[in-house]
Amino acid sequence: MIWDTVHETMPRPELEKLQLERLQAKVRQVYQKVPFYRQALQEKNLGPESIRSLADLARIPFTSKQDFRDNYPFGLLAVPREEVVRIHASSGTTGKPVVVGYTRTDVEIWAEVMARTLAMGGVTHDDVIQNCYGYGLFTGGLGIHYGAERLGATVIPASVGNTKRQLMLMADLNTTVLTCTPSYSLIIAENAAEMGIDLRDTSLRVGFFGAEPWTYAMREEIEQKLGILALDIYGLTEIIGPGVAQECPHKQGMHIFEDHFLAEVIDPQTGEPLPYGEEGELVFTTLTKEALPVLRFRTRDITSLNPDPCPCGRTTVRMQKVRGRTDDMLIIRGVNVFPSQIETVLLQVEGVEPQYLIIVDRQHHLDDLEIWLEVSPEVFSDEMRGLERLEQQVRRELESVLGISARVKLVEPRSIERTEGKAKRVIDRRLM
Numbered sequence: 001m002i003w004d005t006v007h008e009t010m011p012r013p014e015l016e017k018l019q020l021e022r023l024q025a026k027v028r029q030v031y032q033k034v035p036f037y038r039q040a041l042q043e044k045n046l047g048p049e050s051i052r053s054l055a056d057l058a059r060i061p062f063t064s065k066q067d068f069r070d071n072y073p074f075g076l077l078a079v080p081r082e083e084v085v086r087i088h089a090s091s092g093t094t095g096k097p098v099v100v101g102y103t104r105t106d107v108e109i110w111a112e113v114m115a116r117t118l119a120m121g122g123v124t125h126d127d128v129i130q131n132c133y134g135y136g137l138f139t140g141g142l143g144i145h146y147g148a149e150r151l152g153a154t155v156i157p158a159s160v161g162n163t164k165r166q167l168m169l170m171a172d173l174n175t176t177v178l179t180c181t182p183s184y185s186l187i188i189a190e191n192a193a194e195m196g197i198d199l200r201d202t203s204l205r206v207g208f209f210g211a212e213p214w215t216y217a218m219r220e221e222i223e224q225k226l227g228i229l230a231l232d233i234y235g236l237t238e239i240i241g242p243g244v245a246q247e248c249p250h251k252q253g254m255h256i257f258e259d260h261f262l263a264e265v266i267d268p269q270t271g272e273p274l275p276y277g278e279e280g281e282l283v284f285t286t287l288t289k290e291a292l293p294v295l296r297f298r299t300r301d302i303t304s305l306n307p308d309p310c311p312c313g314r315t316t317v318r319m320q321k322v323r324g325r326t327d328d329m330l331i332i333r334g335v336n337v338f339p340s341q342i343e344t345v346l347l348q349v350e351g352v353e354p355q356y357l358i359i360v361d362r363q364h365h366l367d368d369l370e371i372w373l374e375v376s377p378e379v380f381s382d383e384m385r386g387l388e389r390l391e392q393q394v395r396r397e398l399e400s401v402l403g404i405s406a407r408v409k410l411v412e413p414r415s416i417e418r419t420e421g422k423a424k425r426v427i428d429r430r431l432m
């Protein structure tokens, strides 16, 4: 179902016209109201009248996470604090959290884009949504919640944790939709198995998983273990929270809600915009946000954009699955490695569970990569030789795909610590 046919299926020339009008209005607003942007624009000899086409966007300087931190907490607000009705903060995966504010209209827009998001996965007012994103300062919980209510679905504000109770609610309330991080969906699956519940026999039908990078291999694991359609949901606090982009059931990338969020991909080294299809750093400009409009925010997320028509009928540009963050990239013995590449290799090996830890260290002045990997109980109780064979196989696959050698340590089922929020899968001891 398409929630907002007008904006989600708009012919691209019309959409671009709307984007330009909104961009011009936003640049005018921040130039007048936010000293940080006025100064940044003036330094480039730009004013509101400088934006005559969407191509002029490339002349506007970038905004970074550091700029949010430097202006902590309210320095980037474009409205008086009294007009802010809600505060959220980023999860602080990479440092001091970023604080953001919403006007009443911003909260409305957020509910709208979240309703679009859920509808894209086929959710209607007939559904029961168990929302296991954290409620609180994190945008995930309340973002999904308002969208679900806007859609008219029944929402269970379960938040994250207390997994046994989650399973009880799921069974008793006939939950059809699950929203949580991909890593938490696996914790739910593990607990279900422990309690003798086969999730494939429940009413659960579709899940919206995001807030952290995950691979297609991980999707297969989740779909198989939970017996559902697993869709990718993308968003970030600085831009609005969840509701920036969503994958439709055709699974060909995530549709960006371009009437609100203008996307670009740039070369992270030079800052130059890249053409469609080329991979680089994703950059967003908000077109409608009132309290905290953002010009050219560098997300540090690596992806590419695809404007081709989608079989679902939407005309909005799609972003490919996020490969990782620029600051997640590990340089091991000079080779660039994203944790997602490692995950893809690991999960393709039979008998391996989707739980792993990447440990990077420096030994005798050389980078050292070690991977701890959980195996299924059947494999673990197998004779030593079987384990050794599996270890070798994983090592070989990693070497052929990544081009670097790694030590592989197969560990007992359930021995790697689980995190209920965003997964922590990399320990880089070189930084300690």
Ligand code: ADP
Binding pocket: 090, 091, 092, 093, 094, 139, 209, 210, 211, 212, 213, 214, 232, 233, 234, 235, 236, 237, 238, 299, 301, 322, 325
């Ligand atoms: P933090 O930057 O502190 O983690 P947020 O909670 O705002 O703050 O998280 C936003 C970030 O989470 C994104 O920039 C991206 O790196 C990651 N993220 C969100 N959704 C996805 C997704 N579907 N796939 C990969 N990464 C995602």
Ligand code: ZN
Binding pocket: 248, 249, 250, 255, 310, 311, 312, 313, 314
């Ligand atoms: Zn589509």
